[in-house]
Amino acid sequence: MSAHVRLIGLDWGTSSLRAYLYDVDGRVVASRRHAWGIRQLPEGGYAAALQAITADWPPCIAVAAGMVGSRQGWLEVPYVDVPADAAAIAQGARRVEACDTHALWIFPGLRQQAPANVMRGEETQVVGALTQQPRRGAHARFVLPGTHSKWASVSDGRIVAFDTWMTGEIYALLLQHSILGAGVSVDHAKPLPGPAFERGLHDARASGDAGVFGRLFWVRALMLNGELAIEDVPDFLSGLLIGEEFRLASLRDRGDSAVPLCLIGDASLCQRYATAAAHFGYTAPTIVEDAAASGLWQLAWAAGLLAQAPSFGFFGVHA
């Protein structure tokens, strides 16, 4: 395996660490995942996590993106301001001198001054998705659903602006801790949302400019009225919250819903967002998986790290 190996890429977030091993052509030849996010490191910290997840892999250059570059991470890498393309992001990389086992660089996140906003890790996924969907680079919106869902506007291959919606976190908080979740049990095994999800989308859309607060208490009122079954609460709430993202996004787009959407992330969550996109009149979005792996490779290339370190000779390994 080591013969053609060229780079290790690390997608290192708050709650998980994913490692990719690439061949000289940028193909992922091996990948591993562990729960060693920056909030739950093993004994020995970052170095121990890196060593363990790359055990048996040749010691090539490594690059990382995500919360590992935050103030709470291994090395704080200052944000790069938007607008920014892959080259601008790559230029902001910092080398982790404290890493003894690898030549390791961490890429920066992006910052928007007004309205104030930040991302760490998602920029790398957008870069990866752009590589896979180069036609999208002209003018598109990349949506990354999750705990903090990001909507990034891309123009001519540059991320020019972005929004953050705390949809996933608020959904979880409301179900776990608020009156809306009282007596509700979430069936995590359920693969697809039921009709209550579309009902939530519909109600979000029909709500005019009433805002999410007024709608949230509907969930409780509808349940008390017998108009919403308790087992439908999670899907309805999910529809309301995701619908709120799209309602406000389409307000901003003001009829420009022909802008192509590209969804990046977990397949079942992307499917919910695709349903919402259709409901709000957007053209069918493309869905990109494994965007982080492509993005890390692309940024390593843009940073000149691959040119500096050819796979043959430098590490003394060649087939």
Add this chain to the structure above:
Amino acid sequence: MSAHVRLIGLDWGTSSLRAYLYDVDGRVVASRRHAWGIRQLPEGGYAAALQAITADWPPCIAVAAGMVGSRQGWLEVPYVDVPADAAAIAQGARRVEACDTHALWIFPGLRQQAPANVMRGEETQVVGALTQQPRRGAHARFVLPGTHSKWASVSDGRIVAFDTWMTGEIYALLLQHSILGAGVSVDHAKPLPGPAFERGLHDARASGDAGVFGRLFWVRALMLNGELAIEDVPDFLSGLLIGEEFRLASLRDRGDSAVPLCLIGDASLCQRYATAAAHFGYTAPTIVEDAAASGLWQLAWAAGLLAQAPSFGFFGVHA
């Protein structure tokens, strides 16, 4: 004391129980408060709580409002639909047959069909505030800040419609459980909000139709950027969330911000809402305290319970 005593009123919510003892003129001659809300009853349940909180009080007729009349309460009292005035609410009262110590009636809450909404207890406070502010009855909006903040529109003495904002609950959830509260400690002893509160109001107002989600993550981004001190996070978030209520309320009022606002509730919270009202161009609101006590008396009167049971003779006590 028992000579002129006529009624016991119970404001019985989720987390507290407050009891009032009235004289024949409806003046409160004694009041007690305990943490025996319907979620934390003493051993012996409702009956024990009632007996303990009215210990040494003469056994007169008792009336109650609040979550004690919910499905999880002592006796479920069906909602009355809006529009409703004091007489309509009073007519919905149900007697608690299971109460051995008092002739006890519980008043219903109010229900709005579309958009679906419910309240229990706040209707009694609005009735009480209307008694104290009869001029307001023609056309006014009553605002009851709290865990679930209620905005009730009153016309000709009837509650015609209302909204619920989960402002207080969401504020607490975000500070206690979300990324926004990471590292933040709330100074509950602080009597007045600092300038960060007004900054939150301003940012909510300036946000156009971007919605609360996008603004919520600002809190994090501004903090990371060094533009918001960590100790200012609670006030800023409070300003954003309360500002969101007023931003959307003023959208609905569409320039009709001359509608008189009446605030009901905790003095320091009402002060925050009064500041927000001024910020959003509303005329200075009146603030009503102890509205529940007036409302319970008023509803008992409207239900004919006071006429049926004069203080002299019926209980055999007279000065």
